[in-house]
Amino acid sequence: MTISLNLNGQTHRVTAEPGTPLLWVIRDELKLTGTKFGCGVAACGACTVHLDGEPVRACQTNIEDVEGAEITTIEGLSSRAAAAVQTAWAELDVVQCGYCQSGQIMSATGLLSENARPTVEDIDEYMNGNACRCATYQRIRAAILRASEIMEA
Amino acid sequence: MTVNTSRRGFLQTAAAASAVLVLGVRPDGVLASGTAETTMLTPFIRIGADGRVTAIVKHFETGQGPATGLTTLIAEELGVTMEQIGYDFAPSDPQVYNNLMFGAFQGTGGSTAMANSFMQYRQAGAAARELLIAAAAQEWGADPSVLMIEDGVVSGAGKSAPIGDFVAIAATLDAPADPRLKDAAEFKLIGNAQVRRKDTPPKINGTAKFAMDMQLDNQMVVVIARAPRMGATVTSFDDSDALRITGFIRAATLPNKAGVAVYAEHTWAALQARDALDVQWDISNAESRSSDQIRDQLISAVNADPEYAITATSRDETAAKIDGAAQILEETFYFPLLAHAPMEPLTCTIEPLADGGIILHDGAQTPTGPHMALSQILQLPMEKIQIKTMFAGGSFGRRSTPTADYQVEAGLAFAMTDRSRAVKLVWSREDDIRGGYYRPAVAHKVRVGLDSAGEITGWDHRIAAQSIMKGTPFEGAFVQDGVDFSSVEGAADTPYQIPGRFVGLSDVAKATTVLWWRSVGHSHTAFVMETMLDIAARAAGRDPVAFRLALLEGGGSDQARLAGVLKLAADKGNWGKSDPGRSQGIAVHKSFGSFAAQVAEISRDEDGNVKIEKVTCAIDCGLAVNPDVIRAQMEGGIGYGIGHVMRDEITLTDGEVDQSNFPDYEPLRIGDIASIEVHIVSSAEAPTGVGEPGTPPSAPALANAIAVSGPRITHLPMTSGDVGFI
16 A cells, blocks of 8 residues: 655655554665664564654554654654753763664653653653663653753753 | 976875875784875774874774773874764774784673773874874974874964874874873873763764664565574475565575575565464474473582582582581572563674675674674675674674674575675564573572681582583683683682682583673672672671671782772662661672672562662772763663563573563563662772673672562562562
8 A cells, every 4th residue: 555654744655565564664665764673562662753743652553544644753853842852861871772762762752742840750650661771761860850951941 | 206396285285185094003913004095904093184083993882882982092192072083883803903802803792892992092092193293293393292282283383283284294104103191190081971972962863873774775684484492493384375475575494494584675574474484393303391490400400519619629628617607508599591682683784795795784792703604604705794883782792692693694594595685684572582592591509607706617609500601612712621610700709708618510401592691600690699698697697798898808909999899889878877668788799800889779668569769889990981981881780680680581381482572571661770879989990891790789789688678589580489579
């Protein structure tokens, strides 16, 4: 089937079999590789993208279900919350191997878009589905709090 | 020769514009320089006429920090800012880019990246500085001793100009053999906690390229249908259902019959086609044991006479000292198989070149291994194979195997094609969890005697393990008199001055392929040493910190440094002064030349479930080159250690791995550890490892905290016993 995808503000015509996860269309068809493959079963969050502003796992989102929706990947992030998150991530040098970090940043941006002043408990709950095998969690938590400060300033 | 001055002026400018000063070490070890166009050298430093400096980083970057650390060393000695220097990963060349601790072998492991590069990269930076100063001195007719380089600018003798202006001349000069290195007092970047990671910018905007991100125009994606049990072989397969999948190309049995390679136009088609494939396996020679049997076998081995005696003290001498003691303490420990589960599943891409050679695109931890393996599989001379090292999405040891396992799979899959298209091998998470390269299962049994004053009289320590090194090409280097030292490191060589100590080892046949896993043998020996010392201290009625310090008193440097981190962690972690309702545990361990101590503090809910409130860590890794990277490695090492002992194990049923993905091999999550605080000991000693040393003390510190008001944990993971976590 051929589908029209609205991704990062641009329209793409893509051909894919029904049931194809959005993840593989983004990575293998559109060659946007910032969105990562980690588990394929929505258990790690590395493939997190925004669908109409809400974080979703692209590995469990079928391509036929996203026609007409506004999709944002790490490459297309541009909101005020996203800028604050990326600034805080750089200030605190959150990353280690970096493979999960696109997903972490997509989720953190989702959290701050919903709740500009999250508590530590809010962060731990919201970010629970984003695994980091390097265990950069201390810095992720601190960077989200820092991003919240940046947004208030 | 007549030179037209105006033409000469033009040539000079042109040469300067295109000149690139390269500086490195010749195969004979002598520092040498030359231009990129003419030199046969493979450099550590490239400097363009625009003054842009590029460090050639010989270690792979999997988050542990060499892209920052090795550039820091060069920037410091050369005299440029961290903004003026970039980096490239080195090509595969074991003569030039070898790990100085590994011989003629290029690779990263054993937490050696900084330790083996510290002098080498500083010397390269210093030689470049002296060359550029000599060039400026020549250009200006000045005395080089009055010139200096700071922030990328040469100055002195009343002049100043950016280093790029002197690259063309510097490239024609002989590099100094013994350049002057800066004194520690002159350091601006080494030891500076404000230095930021060089790899942060591409990793926060999605532009960082990992091997999984290879997207060549002509590539095929290959996944392998692997044997459900180790040692099973393919007898036949039926691909009629796979043929209905759009994008499926073909399937073919690997020459070693270990699996079926599924070729497709893209990843999703490959994964689907593999699911649709019906493979028949010959399991007659396959592993058929279950993990309970493996555990029983290991535990019987520690209850029998050990195969190898490692200490000078004999078993009988030790037994005599324990048998007459006032108190005898005895515990048996069991550690399960563990997967590494790096965030990026294993992958690499083989790209064919027009001349018949190939490029391997890989998050290459030890390039020399796959380089040699691919040379054999593809019947190509080494020089026809290039390795381009990309960012690696975690490793923890997994991307380096004695067999170059996944690169060999890619090579076999590529060799079964006409070699006209690139082959990208992709592992799924299921392949990774079930992939059979695990931290070995290990058992320990320890008997300790205490006299009436609470002093240790004897310590009998038996270990039974699946050897990592035996049967691999590394056997010669790591196994001596039958003893695989990686099975006993951290116990056999403990710095504690324990009287009457015997250590014995028995090898138990492997159920699966086993591999080094972050901190290798220390991942179990530290747990046993630190748990037994805790048990002994409490049985003696002594404070666990004071008890340990007494065993370190009056020793040498190792004992003093262990005592140093122990005291620092106790002090910063408010040892003995926790809030009501909380318990503390402590552990300290030396590994990879570094000394780490941790205090774990826990609370419990009304049902007794454990909440990890805080881990306070003290680390002495010699001179702290990048303090913030060291902090990050301690945070990560602690998380990696604790996450696994909380709830992870790989188990087998009739030879098949029971786990398959993160839902049943649950990673540490953000809420599992409320806070981690790291304190770095100020030291002028040579830098040592940081990637692994944070891991060993983390699990016993937690177990010791739990034991204060809960069960004594001797079998892992903790949740397999009576412990629950919030």
